[in-house]
Amino acid sequence: MIEGRNEMVQPGGIDPSMMALVIREDGQEIRPGSENGEGASGDNQDATGTNQRRRIKKYQRHTPYQIQELEAYFKDDHHPDEKQRLELGSRLGLESNKVKFWFQNRRSQVKTQAGRQENNYLKRQNEALQMENLRLNNALRNSICVNCGCPTPPDDVPIEELHLRSENARLRDELTQLHLQANKFLGNPTSSSVGPFPLPLPNSSLELAVGRTGFDVLSSPDTTFSLGLDSGSGNLNAFPAMPVVSTTRMVGMAGTDIPDEKSILAELALNAMDELDKLVQIDDPLWVSADGQKEVLNQQEYRRICPPCFGTKLSGFVTEATRATGTVIINSSALVNILMDVNQWVDMFPCMIGRASTLDMIFSGAAASRNCDIQLMEAEFQALSPLVPVRHMRFLRFCKKHAEGVWAVVDVSVDSIQEVRDGNPFMPCRRLPSGCFVQDMSNGFSKVTWVEHTEYDENVVHQLYRPLLSSGQGFGAQRWLAMLQRQSQRLANLVSPTISTEGHQGVTPAGRRSVVKLAQRMTRSFCSGVCATVHLWQLVEGGNVGEDTRILIRTSTDNPGKPSGLVLSATTSVWMPLPHQHVFNYLRDEQMRGNWDELSNGRLAQQTVFIAEGQDHGNCVSLLRATHENATLMLQETQTDASGSIVVYAAVDIAAMQLVMSRGDSSSVALLPSGFAVVPYYKHGNSTDNLVPVEGGSLLTVGFQILVDRHPPTAKISMESVDSVKGLLLRTVQRIKAALHCY
Numbered sequence: 001m002i003e004g005r006n007e008m009v010q011p012g013g014i015d016p017s018m019m020a021l022v023i024r025e026d027g028q029e030i031r032p033g034s035e036n037g038e039g040a041s042g043d044n045q046d047a048t049g050t051n052q053r054r055r056i057k058k059y060q061r062h063t064p065y066q067i068q069e070l071e072a073y074f075k076d077d078h079h080p081d082e083k084q085r086l087e088l089g090s091r092l093g094l095e096s097n098k099v100k101f102w103f104q105n106r107r108s109q110v111k112t113q114a115g116r117q118e119n120n121y122l123k124r125q126n127e128a129l130q131m132e133n134l135r136l137n138n139a140l141r142n143s144i145c146v147n148c149g150c151p152t153p154p155d156d157v158p159i160e161e162l163h164l165r166s167e168n169a170r171l172r173d174e175l176t177q178l179h180l181q182a183n184k185f186l187g188n189p190t191s192s193s194v195g196p197f198p199l200p201l202p203n204s205s206l207e208l209a210v211g212r213t214g215f216d217v218l219s220s221p222d223t224t225f226s227l228g229l230d231s232g233s234g235n236l237n238a239f240p241a242m243p244v245v246s247t248t249r250m251v252g253m254a255g256t257d258i259p260d261e262k263s264i265l266a267e268l269a270l271n272a273m274d275e276l277d278k279l280v281q282i283d284d285p286l287w288v289s290a291d292g293q294k295e296v297l298n299q300q301e302y303r304r305i306c307p308p309c310f311g312t313k314l315s316g317f318v319t320e321a322t323r324a325t326g327t328v329i330i331n332s333s334a335l336v337n338i339l340m341d342v343n344q345w346v347d348m349f350p351c352m353i354g355r356a357s358t359l360d361m362i363f364s365g366a367a368a369s370r371n372c373d374i375q376l377m378e379a380e381f382q383a384l385s386p387l388v389p390v391r392h393m394r395f396l397r398f399c400k401k402h403a404e405g406v407w408a409v410v411d412v413s414v415d416s417i418q419e420v421r422d423g424n425p426f427m428p429c430r431r432l433p434s435g436c437f438v439q440d441m442s443n444g445f446s447k448v449t450w451v452e453h454t455e456y457d458e459n460v461v462h463q464l465y466r467p468l469l470s471s472g473q474g475f476g477a478q479r480w481l482a483m484l485q486r487q488s489q490r491l492a493n494l495v496s497p498t499i500s501t502e503g504h505q506g507v508t509p510a511g512r513r514s515v516v517k518l519a520q521r522m523t524r525s526f527c528s529g530v531c532a533t534v535h536l537w538q539l540v541e542g543g544n545v546g547e548d549t550r551i552l553i554r555t556s557t558d559n560p561g562k563p564s565g566l567v568l569s570a571t572t573s574v575w576m577p578l579p580h581q582h583v584f585n586y587l588r589d590e591q592m593r594g595n596w597d598e599l600s601n602g603r604l605a606q607q608t609v610f611i612a613e614g615q616d617h618g619n620c621v622s623l624l625r626a627t628h629e630n631a632t633l634m635l636q637e638t639q640t641d642a643s644g645s646i647v648v649y650a651a652v653d654i655a656a657m658q659l660v661m662s663r664g665d666s667s668s669v670a671l672l673p674s675g676f677a678v679v680p681y682y683k684h685g686n687s688t689d690n691l692v693p694v695e696g697g698s699l700l701t702v703g704f705q706i707l708v709d710r711h712p713p714t715a716k717i718s719m720e721s722v723d724s725v726k727g728l729l730l731r732t733v734q735r736i737k738a739a740l741h742c743y
């Protein structure tokens with residue numbers, strides 16, 4: 001256009017009016033400022049704006065009745081013709097075009113939803129193909145040539161190299177025969193399976209005993225599976241040593257080589273996930289309601305529905321299988337990250353997990369999420385009583401995303417059950433497919449269905465606690481879910497700007513979080529002393545120590561947050577003829593503390609700081625101080641839910657706590673906790689499968705940790721110290737029973 005109007009080009013450049021030259025469809029030119037252009041001014045501009053506003057129609061929403069009728073018609077016919085649209089529009093008071101557009105939009109919506117479902121299905125198929133591809137690649141990468149015993153070469157290996165490998169295998173066999181003849185001539189013991197140059201076999205990163213899944217391991221005589229008990233030193237919980245890495249190959253039931261144990265573990269995890277899906281989705285008759293809050297597995301129906309992929313129950317072992325469903329104040333992705341991170345997992349369940357670690361990453365799925373991650377883990381599961389042995393298990397944890405906002409995490413044991421009963425500090429058990437199914441809710445919460453399925457040897461459990469474990473209250477799904485709900489409330493309350501503090505406005509938000517962190521460390525230390533986990537404890541035997549009381553000792557180094565010297569832990573469990581909530585309310589009442597706490601000297605205790613950890617007033621952290629002069633400052637944490645309650649306290653330095661509350665650093669505060677754990681007492685009803693709580697019954701565990709010698713490593717324990725601590729333990733129990741009139 002500019003070339004056609006050279007006469008309008010001025011010496012200084014192009015005419016500014018030509019910069020916005022436009023040609024309409026009819027060929028007429030429109031210039032800025034003309035009545036037909038966008039740059040119209042004055043009355044013309046106002047008129048244009050008015051016309052544009054008139055052309056904009058007001059959007060009208062359909063009424064609920066109209067939407068309901070349209071949806072009902074859409075179920076029968078997705079494509080109504082013109083006559084049907086007119087009839088429907090006249091009946092609903094809508095124009096035919098609006099009815100037409102609504103059906104077009106509704107068909108598009110259905111098509112989009114169908115595409116999303118198809119994408120989710122294809123995504124799951126893709127995940128399964130990835131796992132199969134991993135297994136096949138491992139098999140190809142570790143395949144062995146039957147002629148020379150070497151790894152199978154790729155297709156592009158020259159023929160000369162293949163001949164050299166075959167010749168090398170022949171020379172190896174001749175050398176082995178010469179070695180055997182030489183040993184025979186010299187009188188040395190001979191072995192047809194061992195030569196000076198053993199065949200090259202792929203190294204194993206893990207020596208497994210997965211006998212329950214159809215595979216056995218040919219272990220060398222030096223390979224041991226320590227249960228952590230040193231009978232000579234009395235060590236209770238030296239963490240079971242990992243098996244020695246060897247070059248033995250895994251052999252299946254048919255005698256064929258299994259080149260890579262990771263492929264076996266991946267298959268085991270997939271089978272466990274399939275079984276967890278069935279346990280979550282199928283209700284009656286697979287699950288029978290027990291008390292309205294948990295469900296018990298119908299073993300006969302379970303054997304019919306689920307194939308025996310994980311072996312049969314051993315003789316003398318009992319089954320604990322429960323399911324519970326509830327709402328948690330956390331979204332699915334955050335909860336999955338907690339479960340797949342071993343440190344966060346331990347922090348979320350401090351009273352149930354003594355110690356845990358991730359041994360190996362079997363398979364890593366999507367980089368940006370935990371989808372398809374398979375981890376080999378090791379953990380100690382504990383019930384807060386010296387009468388219940390710790391459950392030590394090595395298991396796989398497999399995380400899978402079923403759909404957007406829907407996750408599943410499953411655990412399954414990889415160890416054979418160790419047939420060691422006498423002197424074993426751990427409970428012989430195995431974990432069948434167990435885990436949780438998490439689904440996001442619209443309010444930011446998530447719906448969690450928890451499944452626990454375990455087999456264990458009941459003979460190692462004290463008679464007083466057997467009904468508790470068989471009911472599922474000790475390690476069952478209801479306890480896991482109740483603790484998850486309580487801990488998620490604690491996390492939500494800590495980040496809330498309206499966190500409750502009573503009587504102390506000088507505590508900063510950082511100080512409150514630091515006090516709660518210190519209390520959590522105190523509670524974990526108390527659980528360690530009761531269950532003999534985390535630290536290296538030694539059992540004190542002899543003297544006046546009875547079967548219902550356990551005395552442990554350990555050496556504590558002079559590190560920040562830990563007292564230096566010899567620490568003694570004394571615990572006992574007794575039956576109380578009162579409901580567990582009644583006993584818990586008495587123990588946490590600061591007005592009653594002088595009745596049983598010798599540090600209070602019979603005086604009342606005053607609460608100076610209160611930090612709520614949930615909606616229940618019994619879930620809190622507080623600072624207490626007796627009313628007499630020179631009274632010790634006590635840090636106390638109380639936790640309660642339907643599965644049980646704890647009260648843990650420890651003496652703290654006043655100056656150190658002031659720094660914690662003002663600056664927020666609690667790592668240097670040393671603690672020696674004591675406290676109580678209370679759980680409901682259960683007994684058998686009319687049948688062995690019917691367990692009901694005894695009215696007014698509970699089990700009380702009392703535990704103390706005391707520094708008896710400050711001179712490590714030469715510190716020694718005397719029987720006088722043991723008798724003194726045991727006397728303190730018995731006096732505390734007697735005072736509590738007397739105050740509650742439990743004679």
